[in-house]
Amino acid sequence: MFAYHLAAVLGPRWWSVTKNGMSPESTVAAISRFAAGVTILSGDMPIGIATLGETGAAGTGVFDVKCALEPDVVDLVSQVVPELLWSAFAMSDVRALYHSRFEGDPELRGTTLPLWVDEIHFPEYLLIGGRYEGMTQSVLHRDVLERSLMPDGIGGT
Amino acid sequence: MIITTSRSVIRPVVPADYPQLHEIESDPTTRATWRYKDGVPPLEAYEEALWRQTQAIWVVIGRDTGRVNGYLQLHDVDLRAGHGWFSLYASPTTRGSGFVMEGLMAFCESVFSEWPIRWIYAHSLEQNVGAFESGIRRGDAVRLGVMHNRMIIDGVLSDVHVIGISRDNWMNSRLRERFNKLRVSEDSAPTVSR
Numbered sequence: 001m002f003a004y005h006l007a008a009v010l011g012p013r014w015w016s017v018t019k020n021g022m023s024p025e026s027t028v029a030a031i032s033r034f035a036a037g038v039t040i041l042s043g044d045m046p047i048g049i050a051t052l053g054e055t056g057a058a059g060t061g062v063f064d065v066k067c068a069l070e071p072d073v074v075d076l077v078s079q080v081v082p083e084l085l086w087s088a089f090a091m092s093d094v095r096a097l098y099h100s101r102f103e104g105d106p107e108l109r110g111t112t113l114p115l116w117v118d119e120i121h122f123p124e125y126l127l128i129g130g131r132y133e134g135m136t137q138s139v140l141h142r143d144v145l146e147r148s149l150m151p152d153g154i155g156g157t
Numbered sequence: 158m159i160i161t162t163s164r165s166v167i168r169p170v171v172p173a174d175y176p177q178l179h180e181i182e183s184d185p186t187t188r189a190t191w192r193y194k195d196g197v198p199p200l201e202a203y204e205e206a207l208w209r210q211t212q213a214i215w216v217v218i219g220r221d222t223g224r225v226n227g228y229l230q231l232h233d234v235d236l237r238a239g240h241g242w243f244s245l246y247a248s249p250t251t252r253g254s255g256f257v258m259e260g261l262m263a264f265c266e267s268v269f270s271e272w273p274i275r276w277i278y279a280h281s282l283e284q285n286v287g288a289f290e291s292g293i294r295r296g297d298a299v300r301l302g303v304m305h306n307r308m309i310i311d312g313v314l315s316d317v318h319v320i321g322i323s324r325d326n327w328m329n330s331r332l333r334e335r336f337n338k339l340r341v342s343e344d345s346a347p348t349v350s351r
Contacts, residue, residue: 019237019238058309060307119304120302122276122301124275125238127239137302139305
């Protein structure tokens, strides 16, 4: 129910889920095709969803995270994303994760943001809120994330 | 749409073309693509695989031989977003002769004239991307980026380039103007049809 509510709020910003329409049936079907997914909670309240998909023979996968656009929710979700990325690498055999982001999307990658490398930019990709927004696809390599936790890495302590 | 040039007829595929398409896709140099993860299916099962996620296919026929020199596929079209993907395949015997790039111009003309599509994109493996370089230099196509070490081909990691062609750019390009002049000059010949 929360996933459908979030899809309804985000509309085209959750393109992988809403591209074929907004019926509950098609939305749930799209969500069920992900290899894995978690609901992000604040207390007992669901505030976001993270998914892992398209894990294939090339050893890569697609990581996505969505939440409502309120700044406090964005802040909470972006704090847990580094841990979710660690979990995604831990639970799958992928060597790299891809992430796509529209120009107007909130930035949810938190402290991992400097570790991502932008690889593809699709200009004017999708009509959102009356204007075309570009989409950028970035990649995070497992070894880069692992190195970031070494003493001289950005996440070191 | 059927487009005729001095040496090619570019037309929608018909089932009688399938054996030649299958032959092209079965060639070892074509096989190393990501289209069929488990290998090219046998001819009996080919039609379904060929059309999977595919909206249209045009073949490039050599006017001198009547043979399929290559083909172009429009696939994964998203009409809401206004974009789609394309793939192109050249026969090993005519590769490098420009037949399929000629086909690509006809493909752009057909797609951008008859589909509500703003952009078409292609994935190109590192070893094939040279075919697009002159178009990129001229500004007729855009390299939208490179996915480094994205695919494993014959056990080796390979980069995948993403190439984009925009409708606005194609419709106003000098390349299109020249291409259509070539077609117009062909209109005097009985082989031209649209």
